[in-house]
Amino acid sequence: MHIRLINPNTTASMTEKIGAAGARVAAAGTRVSATNPEAGPVSIESHFDEAISAVGVLEEIRRGETEGVDAYVIACFGDPGLLAARELTVAPVIGIAEAAFHLATLISTRFSVVTTLGRTCIIAEHLLQNYGFAHHCRKVRAAEIPVLDLEDDGACALDRIIDECRRAKAEDGIGAIVLGCGGMADLTDEIREAVGLPIVEGVTAAVKLAESLVSLRLGTSKYGDLAFPRQKPFTGRFDYLGR
Numbered sequence: 400m401h402i403r404l405i406n407p408n409t410t411a412s413m414t415e416k417i418g419a420a421g422a423r424v425a426a427a428g429t430r431v432s433a434t435n436p437e438a439g440p441v442s443i444e445s446h447f448d449e450a451i452s453a454v455g456v457l458e459e460i461r462r463g464e465t466e467g468v469d470a471y472v473i474a475c476f477g478d479p480g481l482l483a484a485r486e487l488t489v490a491p492v493i494g495i496a497e498a499a500f501h502l503a504t505l506i507s508t509r510f511s512v513v514t515t516l517g518r519t520c521i522i523a524e525h526l527l528q529n530y531g532f533a534h535h536c537r538k539v540r541a542a543e544i545p546v547l548d549l550e551d552d553g554a555c556a557l558d559r560i561i562d563e564c565r566r567a568k569a570e571d572g573i574g575a576i577v578l579g580c581g582g583m584a585d586l587t588d589e590i591r592e593a594v595g596l597p598i599v600e601g602v603t604a605a606v607k608l609a610e611s612l613v614s615l616r617l618g619t620s621k622y623g624d625l626a627f628p629r630q631k632p633f634t635g636r637f638d639y640l641g642r
């Protein structure tokens with residue numbers, strides 16, 4: 400089984416970290432590979448970043464389709480391009496936010512999300528509403544760290560995330576915390592130990608869900624709205640998408 404983790408931003412060190420986190424939890428016999436788009440934002444922390452990154456995600460799905468990938472994970476917490484990605488393949492495509500929300504509801508009745516910058520909270524809130532999880536989430540919190548600070552050992556990112564998780568535990572009436580960024584994939588154990596709550600991390604959650612779906616021979620439905628897009632010409636620099 401080959402699971403492809405797509406980091407939607409173009410920071411190679413984060414892609415490597417995401418790949419390593421996925422490989423750590425994968426079953427023996429599962430191959431985990433990690434890629435990122437060739438072009439796009441180095442981090443995703445706005446609606447604009449998200450919109451641009453979605454094109455890169457879709458290009459990575461097209462590439463994966465020529466490489467025998469069995470399931471894809473979109474490893475950014477906004478799940479950019481998720482439904483469009485599903486249109487391009489029969490393989491399962493799982494976003495890390497949806498994966499984390501699903502697993503959090505299986506181990507707690509209420510959870511909070513701890514994400515990066517305050518301005519990205521609305522992205523997680525929209526997803527919670529769209530996916531039907533809003534009722535399970537008490538609060539989306541921000542540690543106020545830019546995504547790329549997670550790549551910088553000197554930036555105290557871990558301490559700030561732990562502080563925010565402790566506040567969530569003390570104030571939100573929750574049973575679990577969801578980490579709100581793919582760049583936090585290597586911090587789960589330390590945060591769990593420091594905070595004393597189950598910590599659901601999306602990259603690892605998505606890998607295990609992808610393995611489950613592939614094992615159960617459940618792929619993306621091609622009946623209805625997730626059918627392959629109608630073939631049509633694309634103009635200008637997107638003309639390759641119509642071929």
Ligand code: 2AL
Pocket residue numbers: 408441442443444474475476477514515516519546579580581582
């Ligand atoms: C993210 C993420 O997971 N990757 C990225 O570049 N931005 N999410 C976030 N909330 O900042």
